Amino acid sequence: MAKINFRVALFLGNFGGGGIERVTARLSHQLVKLGIQIDLILIDVDSTHLWQMPSESRIINLKSSGLFKSLPKLVRYLRQERPSILFAADHFANEVAILACSIARVPTRVIVSERNQLSKTARNGSQLKARLAPLLTKLLYPLADGILAVSHGVAKDLAHVASLPLEKIEVIYNPVNPEMFVKAKEPLDHPWFAPGELPVILGVGKLEKQKDFPTLIRAFAKVQQHKPCRLVILGWGPDRPKLEALIQELGLEDVVDLPGHVNNPYMFMARSAVFALSSVWEGLPNVLIEAIALGIPVVSTDCESGPREILAGGKYGYLTPVGDSEALAEGILQVLSGNPKTVDSNWLNQFDAETATQKYLKLFQFIQTKQDHQRLHGLKPDIIMSKVNS
Secondary structure (H helix, E strand, C coil), rough: CCCCCCCEEEEECCCCHHHHHHHHHHHHHHHHHHHEEEEEEECCCCCCCCHHHHCCEEEEEEEEEEEEHHHHHHHHHHHHCCCCCCCCCCCHHHHHHHHHHHCCCCCCCEEEEECCHHHHHHHHHHCHHHHHHHHHHHHHHCCEEEEECCCCHHHHHHHHHCCCHHHHHHECCCCCCCCCCHHHCCCCHHHHHCCCCEEEEECCCCCCHCHHHHHHHHHHHHHCCCCEEEEEECCCCCHHHHHHHHHHHCCCCCCCCEEEEECCCCHHHHCCCEEECCCCCCCCHHHHHHHHCCCCEECCCCCCHHHHCCCHCCCCCEEEEECCCCHHHHHHHHHHHHCCCCHHHHHHHHHHHHHHHHHHHHHHHHHHHHHHHHHCCCCCCCHHHHHHHH
């Protein structure tokens, strides 16, 4: 494919070890291969995870103490650098990116990506900005040149909450890491995953309310009554003390491990008997896609949104009600009893990196080449986006 000469600025705020950052890094590697220049704009570059980004990308440090406080510096960057596309990949970063482009008044096109259920984030958020998110979305998102969602469930939720036309929202699934198949084969120094050991159930995610690991731990306790096994939950987060207390209360200290954040979760996945997702809500859980791509049987809550889309309504994995530890335990027992649901390899093609990259590229090029047409003919953003979706 011919090299493409334009620059995309990615605005995240911070670069931690979560799913948004991993997907951003994967997309950046793919775009760099096509000759696209990448600027990663952060409010603070104090991160141990930047190694994931391609070496060709520029890291722009706004040196700000918060997302909204970074607005003047982001405006200054846009006026000085004038990238072709400003792409934001988290809700509050989206709002700041739209404001910055509106203030800067430069030819840069702004695209925002919604990664989670906005209604759930607003309802469960403790801060004022989370509760105000739907109102700000209604005001700001119509000013964006492109709006993305990571799943059809997220798109429908966003359209409803923000009173946006559904056809204005483009859906692009997160790509799996093409390197994970190699990483999955790396040696794992954990005694529970050695040959001949008890089967391991694996959970992965930030230790917080959204992931509902207490339900997974309670489900595991029920599974233990029928099948000897172990549970490992990878991740860090504020709920760790609560989870440790629950593990102690249930007497599971010897069979549950919380190793914290790991750089390579794939070597754990590849050696697990079951991957379990217990979330209350999601956008599109990358770890669930990665697990089925590695051929690991999965059991997931049927939360909004993502799992039902990923698992084809339960065809490729067990779906259980949110918060129901009995049902989650039953699904896990089905797998451990020799009744896993296998995945058609063709189904996985929609989640590969090449498919996602081509969709992003099509959108970037369309918006860039149409900007003059939009100005000349007065087309509104929703008309532009409906042509992309068609």
